[in-house]
Amino acid sequence: MPSTLSNPLRLGLRQERVIPPQCLIIFGASGDLTHRKLIPALFELYLQRRIPSEFAIVGCARRPWSDQDFKEKMKAKLANQISENENEWEQFSNYLFYEPVDLQQSDHVVRLSKRLNEIDKLQATHGNKTFYLSVSPNFYGSGCKALKAAGLLDDPKKSRIVIEKPFGRDYSSAKKLNQIVQSCADESQIYRIDHYLGKETVQNILVMRFANTIFEPIWNRNYISSVQITSSETVGVEDRAGYYESSGALRDMLQNHLTQMLAVTAMEPPGKFEPEAIRNEKAKVLQASKLADENEPWNCCIRGQYAKGGNSQKRLKGYRDEDGVNLNSTTETYIATKVFIDNWRWQGVPFYLRTGKRLPKRLGEIVLTFKDVPVHLFESTIINPAPNQLILRIQPNEGATFKFEVKSPGSGMKSRPVEMEFSYDESFGEPSDEGYVRLLADAMLSDPTLFTRSDEVEAAWKLYTPLIELMEDAPWKLPIQKYESMTWGPPESDQLLSKDNIFWRRP
């Protein structure tokens, strides 16, 4: 399926904001994220002609590469993307530099600072710098301190730091990390990444809600009976067991991506479309969010772990049998929970969130279920009239569906459900996978709208604190339920909803 970009009349039409001259410094330049996401995104920006000529990308990591090594490694890793644009890559690679740096050695950072001055002169980047911390979270704090000590963060208008996820392991560590980071730089210089916010379809929730008159009046407790937010993966832990064992589904997905979707879905309209106005509203709604039963959180949460499964052609290992996973691991690969939002708009409306690995489909969606009509005037062709639902599909098959009842053809007056459909594909072609493209550009443009502010991160951790404490202090109260690979999680997760007479939507 072609994308909007292949519409010849659209070429060059979008007036993109111009990225100002600057130097982008990537720590962790030899790592996985750099060659899988960051350099491809930067190359894409280059192909879109959004990179200014006064620009530099300086890769940093401990290994003693030269500029040339860095260029060659990136070229080799990106071979597929480059093959159609060899010449452009050659031009682009003129921006690439490399400096060996161990973030824990202050003299390395001082040396880096000197090198950056040289590169600044060479590339005429006006002293503008964006630092990207694509290293282990253990180095976020010390990395910022080292940059601060070398004077690299002194000018709040000319330097920014981008910090990858995860930001902290729980409320107190996130708070501490915020304190460290904020002691090194102004909050306006700090860009905490949540790549879900870079997705076109997540941003579209804001546009759908606030650019149309028909949704906002019914977007509340008077009309909505419940909300489900799902993000599921078919893959297992793959080669990231080391990381995943210490993280699990709550920290890897629920606290950040699902909670950001919750915030965007439930926030109040901001007074203006301005970064702080939007982040204020997101922070407020997260601060108002509570687990459905904070005192006995085991009543509102199900944890699961995938067991073996698959079919005779393809057998799938259980989580505990995966490479690098502890045989008795109690890391959850599935989590489902129920949340309330304590404000006027959402009082009493349950929000159900679930995420897991090795589920039958890869998908992200938000389902708003509307209340029943007060009187059923018509008999339904199925047992009961289905409630109206608005389904916002984040991925794949991006778009939205509205389910409502119509008259079933023929004599009589029976009703049946039908669907009204907006498909991103059909309207615009395939959405480009531009999460990192968008976010990198925004950070370099000093636009923080799609980045999470300190209070948002802290509120998101605080929301799950009762669960995290329970998992640490009395894990037996929140046991890990096994589920067969490629099923929709442990059967107990259905009970979480059936208590309320609701079912998970089967996508």
Next chain:
Amino acid sequence: MKPQLTLQTPLELPHQEISNYLNQLWISEDEERSGANTFTLMVWQPAWLEQCLVKSGLISGPITGTLSPEIIKIAKKLIIDKGLSHTTSIYSEELLILLKENLSNNDFEDFRGQFFESSISTLNPRRLITLAPTLNKESEIKTFVSAYCPLSENTITQPICGDLVVIRGDSSSINQKGLKIIDKLSIKDLPTWLWWNGNLDESQEIFNYFTDQGIRLIIDTANGSPKRCLRILDQSIKSNKAINDLNWVRLKSWRESLAMIFDPPSRRPILDHISDIDIDIAEGNFLQALLLISWISDKLKWVFSKIDKHGELIKIEFKRNNGDKISTCINPVPLGNPSIHLGQVIGLRLISKISEVPKNNTCVILGCESVECMRLEAGGMADMQLIEQVVPNAFSSSEFDVSKLLGSSRGNTSPLFENSIKVAVQIFNSFNK
């Protein structure tokens, strides 16, 4: 957006003292309050219509240089009352000639250069220089200066300040003395823009003086003869100078609406079978339509083959790389209403013939929101698949369009515009051979 007035009444100074005065202004203050590190904007601001209306007592002064709704209303009414053709633009020479018949000799307060829209002031221009030619012949050069700090909503940040200079006098004294004054006012390292807010056929020496300097230009090709305008566009891109055209900017919603129609992948094949395009315009200037056709043909990689003029109609033919012929036509239509800008596009019809079976073919119709555009729909295309779209009218003021350009441009000509100019010049030249 409300015009913003300078905080300080501009000070009249002999022109020899201006640059000294301005230098003092920024040095004597504490270091924090240095001037904005942005750009210089020069505006050629004849405001002939407003000057005539004020001097003939049809509106009360002062002269501001802004095209207010009141001016538009009165000028439109005059066009009709005086029996001019209904399509006459309020910028037209005919209207001015009529107005100049009975002007008073009184002097009126002239605030040109002191009023500027907040959309421009929020960009914090470092220096605003207004060239304000007067109707009165033989008026000597007068110069005024003032500092300004736009009031920002964000009270925490230090206001970023700029200064403004007004150079007033008749055209010939501006040409002889005014330009020398400007020479001394350039700020090194900051880009300079010239907004030519007047007809491109007049005061050509002054205009040429600026183009020779390599200043970034903002012009409006609806206001000038197509020949002169295309020459300016052509020369700018040949000499690699940044040029922006408000007439092209106003085409934005047409480009966007047409592109939007072909966003659904299922509609892309229509583009490969286009056989006809008809563009309806308001009478008086075909350049905007020519730019629109040039843009489409450039994007779809058509090659220009010939142009013919049949009365008012302009027919342009292109070829696709498979040899297929595409006929396009620019059709000036009389409007019931005087316009602000001449020759604006009001409708577009595009026919794509995929097969001999009519219902497999497509007719795309874009029309502006006003009533005149409905005529394209009367073409008996009922047996084709019809896609219709209403193009919203551009209501923004020139000041607002200029501020958009200042805020977003890298200081080069947009590649889209540049390519369209190349095609338009090629078509126009072959017409005039």
